[in-house]
Amino acid sequence: MTLRAALLALALAASPLAAQGVEDWVGRGPNEMLADAGWRAALIARMGEAEFQRLSDDMGVEVPVTREGDWVVATGCMPHSCGQVAGFAWHLERGSLVAVIHDDLGQAIWGEAASLPPSLAAMVTP
Numbered sequence: 001m002t003l004r005a006a007l008l009a010l011a012l013a014a015s016p017l018a019a020q021g022v023e024d025w026v027g028r029g030p031n032e033m034l035a036d037a038g039w040r041a042a043l044i045a046r047m048g049e050a051e052f053q054r055l056s057d058d059m060g061v062e063v064p065v066t067r068e069g070d071w072v073v074a075t076g077c078m079p080h081s082c083g084q085v086a087g088f089a090w091h092l093e094r095g096s097l098v099a100v101i102h103d104d105l106g107q108a109i110w111g112e113a114a115s116l117p118p119s120l121a122a123m124v125t126p
Contacts (some may be wrong), residue, residue, distance in 0.1 A: 022072050022090050030062045030074035030087075043088060046097050047110045050057035058086035058103050070094075078103060089117045100124060 003053030025033055029098070032041045036055050044052045058077030066073050068089075075087035084103035100120045107125060109116075116124065 022066045022092060023067065025065045025072055025074075026067050027064050030059050030065060030076050031056075033074055034059065042097055043099065047099055047108075051101070051108065051110075054103070054105070055088065055099060055101055058084055058101055066119070068117040068119060073117050073119050075119050075123075085123045087120050088122065089120055091115075091125065 034043070040052070043055065047055065058078050059074070060079040061082065062074075062076040070092045071089045072092065073087060073089040075085065077086070078084035086099070086101040086103070087095065088099040091098075096111065098109070098116055098120065100110075100123045101108045101118065102123045102125065107123075109124065113124065
């Protein structure tokens, strides 16, 4: 395990997300999640401040948070340009966080690309 991976694991374990009812976010807006201190801290630990801002910008038009199997998933797209999409998801059993951005700057994935929930996997181009 790399130092970055170890630090991320510690940040996620200490995150309020690990203790709170992540499923309670289902049906709510992703932008509400992005404004929440716990989600913000976990996402910044995963992707960095600049990429968190990119994710937030690319999720301006939001879709209500859903549950896909063992994932709680938040997605959205850039206002007036829904070819630019982004999303993040929390695995309920593993406590892992993944994020995807596909926009004019390119494609970026944080987490295991092979284990993305369907709505995030659909954002990824081969």
